[in-house]
Amino acid sequence: MRTGNHIESYPRHIALSDNPVVWFWLVALMAAMIVLPAFSGLFVLGLAIRILIAAVGAIGLNLLTGSTGQISLGQSGFLAAGCYTTGLLITDYNWPPELALPMAGIVAAALSFLVGIPSLRLKGLYLAITTLAFSFIITQFLLFAEPITHGPYGVRIEDTVLFGFDLADPTTMYYFCLGILALVTLGVLNIMRTRVGRAFNAIRDQDIAARAMGINLTTYKLTAFAASSFIVGLAGGLMAFQFRFINVDIFSVTLAIEALAMIIVGGLGSVAGAIIGAVFIILLPEVVGDAIGLLPAGISDVLSRGALEIKGLLIGLVIILTLRLEPDGLMGVWRNMKRYWSRWPLSV
C-alpha cells in the first residue's frame, strides 16, 4: 500500500517538481495558453492580459509578504513607480520601449531601498504602516510634481513597439505578457529553491532564530524588498502598455488590497497560489456580474449600477472568509484534496 510521497534525497527535495504528471499538465496548460488567442474574442483576450499582469504583480508581492513574511501594503506605490517610469521615459525622453520596460523594474527596485532601509528595524504592523505611507507619498509625488510627471493630466504612451512587435495589438500583448509571466514564475521558483529562498522562509518563520543561524537579516530583507519591487515594477511597466494612458487614479489603495486578496486567496508563500489567486480575483467580479445579469430585470438593474461596490464587497468577503475557513487559501484546499485521494482509506 502506498504510504505517501517520500522524498529521500536532497536534489529531489529541491527539484522544481519530481512528478512527471505535473510536468505533463504544465506543458498542456502552456499549450492551451498559446493557442488561446486563436479561439477567443477581444473581451476574453483583454481579461487574459489583465490576469497575466496581475499574476506578475501578485508573484512579486508574494515573494515579500508570503515568502519573507514582510507585510507590505505599499506595493501599489512600486506598481505606480514602474508604470510611470516606462510611460515617462517613452513619452518625454524618447527612450526605446525595449529599455524603458526593464527600467520600470530597476527604478522600483532602487526605490525599494528607500523604504526597505527604514523598514529593517520594523516588523509586522509598523512595517505595514510605513509601506502604506510610502505608497501614499509616491502617489502624492506623482500628482503634485507636475513638471516631471504631468501631474493630474496623466501620460499618454504612443510608442508601443518592442523588438518590432506592436504591443497595442492585443494578441501580441497577450503573448508578451505570457512570456514575462513564464520568466518571472521560473525566476521566483528558482530563487525559492536556493539558499536565498530558504533564508527568506527562515526570516518569515522566526527572524531572530534565522539570525542566530547565520542569516544576515539586513542583506536578505533588502534582497527580498528589491526582488519583489523589481517584479512589481515590471508589472507596472506592462500596465503602461496595457492602458497606454496612465494617471494616478489607477493606483489606489483598493488596488493594493486587491493584490493582497490575490495572495491570501491563492495561498501565502506559494508561486502557484499567487497565479491562482490572480485568476480568481480578476474573474470573480466578472462571473458575479454575469450571474447578476441573469437575475430578473428589476434586481439586475439596481445591482449592476453598483458594480464597483459589489466588486469591493466580494473582495473583502473573500479575504475574510479565506482567513477564517482556510488560511492556506486555494493551494491549501488543493493540498488537502490531494492528500485525501492519495491516502484514501487512511485519510481523515
Add this chain to the structure above:
Amino acid sequence: MDLFLNLVASGLVIGSVYGLIGMSFAIIFRTTGVLNFAQGEVMMLVAYTAWTLTHTLLFPFWLLVPSTIVLAALIGMAVERLFIRPMTGQPIFAIVMVTIGIAITLRSLTTLVWGHEFEGFSVPFSGGVVEIGPVFLLTEQLAVLILFAAVSLMTWAFFRFSRVGMAMRATSQDETAALLMGVDSRRMSSFAWAISAIVSGLAGVMVSVLFARAPDMWHFGLKSFPAAILGGLDSPIGAGFGGLIIGVIGELSAGYVWNGLKEISGLILIIVILMVRPYGLFGEKELERV
C-alpha cells in the same frame, strides 16, 4: 504672525479629528493587540447613519447625539462579534488582514446603500464665526476642539478610574492573569470595539459637518495612522495628542513650504520617527523569546 496663528488653529482643528481616530486605534490595539485597518470605515458608517437620522428621519440635535453613540457602539460590537471573535487564537497577522477585508467590505456596503453623492450635514451650531484675537474660527471648528477635549478627558477618566477601564488595562498587560482575576477578556474586546467605534464615530460626524458626508471619508482613517504611531499605539491619550501635532505640522508645512505636503508631512514624519525609534515615540520595546 497672524497667518501662523491661523494655520496653527486650523491645524488643531483637523488634528483633533486625527487625534480622535488615533485614540480609537489605540483603544483597540491596547486591549486586543490588533491594529484595526477598518477604523476609517467604521467612522464613515457611523457618520452616514447619523446623517440619515438627521436628514431623513429628522431627529432633533439633542436626540441625535445619544442615538449616534448607541448606534456606534452597536456597529462596533457587531463588527467585533461577526468578524473578529471567530478569529480568536489565530495569529495577529491574520486578524489584521481580516480588518483590511472588513475595511473594503464596509466601504463598499456604505456606498452601495447611500450612493456616491456628497451631502452637507447641518447641525444647529454651524455657520457662525468666533474671533479669538487674530484667529478666526467657524463655530463648528470650535465644536471639534471642544469635542476633542471632552472625549480625551472622558477616555482618560474611563481608563484611569472605571472598573471596566481598569479591567481593559489588565487584559492588555497580561491576559492570563486578568482571566484568573475574573475578567472576561472576550467582553473586553467587545467593549474596546464599541468604545473605539463611538470615539471615531463622533469624529466622523464632525468630519461630515466640517466638510461633507462623502464616500471618500475613510481616507481620514489612513491619515490618522501617523497620530497613533506618534503618540504610541498603546496609549489612547498619547495618540490623541499625536493627532494634534500631526494636524499642526500638516497645516504649517502646507502653508509655508509646499501645498502638496499637507497630506503627506505626517506620513514622512512617522517614517523618520520609526527609523529612529522602531516601536513608536512612546512605545516600549518588546522582548521576544525564540
